[in-house]
Amino acid sequence: MRWRDYFRLGWDQLKRRKVVTALCAIGIAIGSSSIIVALSFGESVTHYSQQRMSYYLKTDEISVQNLFVDNPDEPDKPVIEKITGQKMDLIRSLPHVKAVAGYANIGSFDFIVDEDKRGGVELVATELNTLTEFDNEFQQGGETDADNTIIISYGVTLDVFDEKAAKIRSMQGERGGRTANPREEQLLSYPLYQKQITLYKEQSMGDGTTKRIEFPVRVVGVLKKPEGMPDSMIRYQKQAYISPALGIKIREAMKTLSPDSQQNEFQEIDEVKVKVDQSANVPQVEKWIQSMKLNTNTNLHQEERMKNEFVIVRLVFGGIGLFVLFVASISIVVAMTMSTYQRRRQIGIMKVLGANLKQIRNMFIVESTLLGLLGGLLGILLSYWVIWGINILVYKFSEGSGGDELLFISFWVLPVGLFFAVLTGVLSGIYPAIKASRTDALTAIKRD
């Protein structure tokens, strides 16, 4: 008997028993879609988390610092292997390296804008044209070569303190006896783009006077608000970027604030950040950099830890899917066994007409396989609806802040779901098939 005929006969049977076929197929569809959704959920969450990790933990970046090597002659004075321009050029030429930038932490500065609005920044000196290469996106403005400019994080625009409003409030408070924290009430989200702000730092001197240094700069860019991060966290991100030249200038000026301090030993670069094309290549690049006698740090171990955790998440979801499929398979076994009983006479006739045990068995297994296939295809459809539904819910609950869809179905998940559905069909068909093949032809065709 040809396989084509097995499939045709099986399909005929399924078409004939539409309700039973539909119920069994729905059962399998639910099971296989559970597996597809579970795997997709696991993968999507992993992917999303990796994206987030890459975004927040910068797993595709290597942070390079000076290397301190023990000095056997003078244990208190380790030998410092410094980051040099030559080494940076060498790092730039390495394979998989997308960008290299030096960073110098200048320190915390206050700023004043529009005469009476005050805020704070963490000044970092770096080549401003490399910011976008390190995943920074501009909400307003962009990179520029102009002198005395600054690019601020979105968080800097939050919590700008309005002195004038505070004074009015304070006066009102004295009259009306308000108890609320007046400072909290005067924190604003203030537009700083294209504004001239004055960075300043004050230092109390030993003679009772206060020394102040000031640097007027223009805000030429505001970086994009980080996605998926609440304002309560963003407001603490106060980084502001200035050019290395301005950084040196400010540091020189800072020397006058505390001439005796150790801080006078400023370095041009505190650390170098290296952007690698993908996190998988980070270990290799890190190794090369280490061979240049430099200290390196990455967040790859965090990614590994998260990956291990997500394996467990996937297993749990996959297990749930398999369990649902197992429950669904019971419906096939029941339906097919019932069908075997209902079709006893037909099986008997087929045997009289020359069908052997194997052919009867195969007929039933092919039928249940088709049922599994049908359920699997329905399952794929169902899982797309479920994922689509979840994405809509997520989108609504996150108030449309998310860009890409959170959950997605990878192409490789579909054959896996289909495979489990067909496997369920095949396995569930075995018992009814054996039962059918053992039907005694004579007993089956006898009429009462």
Place this chain on the structure above:
Amino acid sequence: MLIVEHLTHTFLNGSEETTVLQDINFRVEKAEIVALLGSSGSGKSTLLNLMAGLMKPTRGTISIAGQAIEKMNENTLAEFRRTHIGFIFQSYELIPHLTVRENVELPLVFQGVRKKERKEKAMALLEQVGLGQKAEMFPSQLSGGQQQRVSIARSLVTRPAVVFADEPTGNLDTKTEQEIIDLILGLNESLGITFVIVTHEPEVAKRTKRVIYLRDGRLVEGWGETE
């Protein structure tokens, strides 16, 4: 062609052994048409089932086309039935969800014959039984007589050595009964296929050239010559 020798069949009725067939001996030649006549309980259906390989005899041998079927296992018997035996049922026993043509093709499906060849063979037989125009209809759309014609066509499609017909006119009215018997006689003559027709109706038996009469599990010689 068909040789039955010393065939005895007994079964246990509780602790008591009942003999259904007792030392049956006969032979049917190639292209012969024989009626197996007997009243209810005479053992004719048991004899038919034994000859078709659906039961194993207690004693004796059955040989069809030179092969002893009582020694065959279930799979070999299925193979043998597929190629050497045709079967016509009293209640036609067509598969309801298959078309008339597909029903006729069914034994060829089990033989693994290609679709085109199956279709040609089935259509040729359906033309012969006068149902060429109804090939794509379903059994439920046909009358009882027409369904039996389909059943006859199905039994012949593999060109078997012998066709066993179990009360082929049992469910039909007298007029249709005559038409079916005429058809079987005609096919026997035109195709040269051996027919064994089991019936309890002497009128049907009389239409065949030879009658084997069973009474209480024994063969009665000379029936028909003296009737």
